Amino acid sequence: MAGKMKTPLVVLNFKTYMEATGKNAVRIAEMCESVSEETGVSIIVVPQPADIRAVAEATDISVFAQHIDGIEAGSHTGSILAESVRNAGATGTLINHSERRLTLADIDAAICAARRTGLKTIVCSNNIATTGASAALKPNFVAIEPPELIGTGIPVSKANPEIVSGAVDGVLKIDPDVQVLCGAGISTGEDMAAALKLGTTGVLLASGIIKAHEPRKALTNLVTGI
Amino acid sequence: MAGKMKTPLVVLNFKTYMEATGKNAVRIAEMCESVSEETGVSIIVVPQPADIRAVAEATDISVFAQHIDGIEAGSHTGSILAESVRNAGATGTLINHSERRLTLADIDAAICAARRTGLKTIVCSNNIATTGASAALKPNFVAIEPPELIGTGIPVSKANPEIVSGAVDGVLKIDPDVQVLCGAGISTGEDMAAALKLGTTGVLLASGIIKAHEPRKALTNLVTGI
């Protein structure tokens, strides 16, 4: 996957949308796989934990978890163990999404748990300062998502390009090996092209595709705009 | 299941033990199913979310989630949606385990989410007062587990029988329809018999079986002591 990641990357977060739960999760993942094959754009799907195994078994697409806890195997009822999602077929995970904020110590512990099990990591952050701080923890990716734009349809790459380029510059100084994604309000190929032009590796999005009237058309539009 | 629940009940929490993750989760669930069929004792297995579907597909045993969030479908990255675990095959869920404490408002919201999707609920609590408070929220079960005894092998039903009988009495006054389980330190048939004698419907346990040298033997010993 390391090689694929140098091409533009689309990370599709299924959140807890019914349109992306159970059989719908598999159906959307299959659609993503088909669009990825047609266009050559790398796509990662991010289903709920109970759907990871079914999605991983039905497709060859990269599957990430939405969250893992910074724990080792043991007495942690209700936590998400890195080994469990890895075993189910995930090859990476989001960490610290704005809808699931973690303590700094737990972000670090989750990255360590991911490394231990061979999961790639995308740490989400809300501004330039916290993106730099996240990069200091050496995840594979940071994803800057201003919370006030999430789910609005107002693309961060166009509404607030300075926050994206500022995050790219800040991360470069702290650790040039960490790649930068951006999210919040992204839905069209134009939004994605703007994100790439600002120095990101790709985008993290959810409702723009999952809640679209025609998800396949929306995704194709997104990736062919590059 | 409502009918089965009147017989003694064993709830086996898989926590995030490697011995109960992935293929091991299925293997232990199959063992539980076999012991349940041989002995007539009701057993519920509680695997991690990524293993719910595999366990539910491989067995006919009741499968509960370890945790759900009190949310509706929507933008809740990293949360556990009741509909998702239900769809994967769970028929109930633990709520508020001592390793995953929730706010009072979230316990109530999780019970509502469970009701909405037809999941049974077991609310865990730490003392007589919080067990009564949990019963006031009308879950199917409350499970009293003094945190200081969890994982010790010192059974609450013998070390602190007053807390168990006090919880049973307290719940009876608040809502006689709520059944009481107890946990913490339970591992032998004698511990379980003591729990039932104190007025509980059954026990919640984990390491006493999962970490046993011979889990099947340990489980058989537990349920034949009744």
Add this chain to the structure above:
Amino acid sequence: MAGKMKTPLVVLNFKTYMEATGKNAVRIAEMCESVSEETGVSIIVVPQPADIRAVAEATDISVFAQHIDGIEAGSHTGSILAESVRNAGATGTLINHSERRLTLADIDAAICAARRTGLKTIVCSNNIATTGASAALKPNFVAIEPPELIGTGIPVSKANPEIVSGAVDGVLKIDPDVQVLCGAGISTGEDMAAALKLGTTGVLLASGIIKAHEPRKALTNLVTGI
């Protein structure tokens, strides 16, 4: 204070309003004391922790903390110790306000810490079910505040009288010694009269007085409407 509490009670939460911080906290507390003396209505003021001592030294009015943690003295940096606010002059505390939700176990522990130090307790709750659950923990008061009405100026006692009378009935069944307050949107004497008529002992409010153009006039209006 126990005696005073049988008369209608007004609990004025200073939140983290600048209008009720530092010297302003003392000024508002003095105004409350004066209105209480004039009208005979019991008023409790609830300043921020750093202002408790100054308010308690400047007035004879009852001072409650906004929050305490369910801890004992020890290594708990950043927590609010019951003994600390008691020593500064508080005679009670809010617990589990909607802006500071606690786990069920921590609500219980905070009530125990309050009892240990002689602090009265008001547990805030969001609906009928959680109000009943709170009452099962035996605080002095429960205060039902539907979060969706807080700060709106739409009084719960008029917009949703069923939730208030339902809470009063529910608490009566669980523990008749626990008194019920209501909050959210309360600002006028009419709102307060409606609350008392529904069986509550009084009201919990904040912006309706603190943010009023003329706080003294607003408070006088509130308490003379009874």
Add this chain to the structure above:
Amino acid sequence: MAGKMKTPLVVLNFKTYMEATGKNAVRIAEMCESVSEETGVSIIVVPQPADIRAVAEATDISVFAQHIDGIEAGSHTGSILAESVRNAGATGTLINHSERRLTLADIDAAICAARRTGLKTIVCSNNIATTGASAALKPNFVAIEPPELIGTGIPVSKANPEIVSGAVDGVLKIDPDVQVLCGAGISTGEDMAAALKLGTTGVLLASGIIKAHEPRKALTNLVTGI
């Protein structure tokens, strides 16, 4: 204070110790002031919020809060507002102590709140990675405290010098303006001398002084060992 901070610095955390609550807080702060005057070593005292004003009024020593929330004035019952502790006399604050961990976004927000009100900031962290991440947020100080050594009497500066020098090096690369403190197990002058030799500006400690048989003697020993 900026000038004083270039000399060795001792930060004394009062935690929620009874020995440092109420009148005891004032008494210990006065003792610290006296030792500081005698020895020329800068000392900052960190009492509970309800004691900040009394300590600030009784002494000229620097007073820091144990925690602030990353909020603005408003509806935040139970939170610690930067303006409130500043008004009471604090000139700085700890943030993210191991006993009060915050989300990454909240650490950043708390630093912003502190800057807004002119409070100095000490962000606590648990290892080299999170110390670097904290430095990226541009507080005045970071304080590395391996949680496993806190309260043990085993000084981090001697038990694990690599973690201290590693933190100093890491912070230097990310932002040379951020000063590094270390804590955990520090109690003697020898421990403090070792900490300074490793490149720190000073130490953060609590029980080593507060719980000492003779606190003044313990503090004098600490600062004269430099």
